[in-house]
Amino acid sequence: MSKIAFIGAGNMNSAIITGLISNGFTPSDVIVSNPSAGKRQKLASNYNILHTSDNIEAATFADFIVLGVKPYFIADVCQQISSAVNVEEKCFISVAAGCTMSTMEQALGKPCPIIRTMPNTPSQLGLGVTGLFPSPQVSKQQKEQADALMKSVGITKWLTDESEIDNIIAVSGSAPAYFFLFMEAMEKEAIRLGFSAQESRQLIQQTALGAAEMVVQNEEAISTLRENVTSKGGTTQAALTTLIDGGLDKLVSNAMQSAKARAKEMAESNA
Structure with a gap:
């Protein structure tokens, strides 16, 4: 798999990082960005991954950018990254409920590879369920790598319509x-x-x-x-x-x- 940046060091991103490294992913190919030092330093110490307080640095480093921030922060983060990085060369993976593909595309300024996902909290134990929906720009290889990423914390279910994310939330997310x-x-x-x-x-x-x-x-x-x-x-x-x-x-x-x-x-x- 390519290099991965995790924007945010909350429970879900931490769970995915834990699953990735436990499944043999190279720690030096993972970076986590978080404004406060405590959580990111703990992840860096536990799993020997890279860390930074700079979202641009993290996004520049990676091929996949996992957005693990609150839904109302995602647009700001996307705008921040798109102002300094060629987003068409990245694949964005959102793990937050309540932020649509169109909202992220508008914030990024142009159509680019985006995958909306909805994991649930048992992902922290490797027993999660994740629903995924890709934008048209997502390549076959990117889809396969995103699937492997989320399978590191449980099972995956690819959806045929973005509206089905709400169904996954009702059935497994909540x-x-x-x-x-x-x-x-x-x-x-x-x-x-x-x-x-x-x-x-x-x-x-x-x-x-x-x-x-x-x-x-x-x-x-x-x-x-x-x-x-x-x-x-x-x-x-x-x-x-x-x-x-x-x-x-x-x-x-x-x-x-x-x-x-x-x-x-x-x-x-x-x-």
Whole structure:
């Protein structure tokens, strides 16, 4: 792969850097730029990569520029880089929600290779999901290298339309928090049932981990796995009936649609 610059040293860029280096990428081909020294110096120390406070220096160094800053900063960063660097020779990868391709193109001043991505936080553990959408200027080689980059932290899904980024946000980008909320509710009830906080945490996290691994290791439909542990007239059926009668399916659907709608609003506000 070519040289890569990470603009921003936040959680997502840090996760990708960790995945890259762990998968054997050459540290001297990676640079991270961040205005404050602490985070970038820690990454440089941990992974022996280059670091700078100068976005122009980082962009000049690299073939791929990963934009890991807040959505409302991306346009300013793109304008800053385009004022000093030939952006047509670079490939920009955005890992931020709420900043459209057209917004970045306008800030860069001309059409150039851009890939919008939407990773999720389990990328920090190498268990992420990333949706990707390329601009027409992205070459086959650039697409392959971007795919390898994001596969260093999980699985990838290439999208056929930019609007599908909002779908990925609803399905996987925001979704870890859905599971955390459900686990949190179970943890609270376990404590009310008499388990200690530590015991409750351990019981819930191990159960969630085991359930997820059963899905991974079985080809059966998730509904079949559910049915397999639900004896007629048993305790599991009693619990599931309460969840179903309480409208869980509709509630989950509404929540995911709310995430999608908010992603669209954010993109429009940053346009």
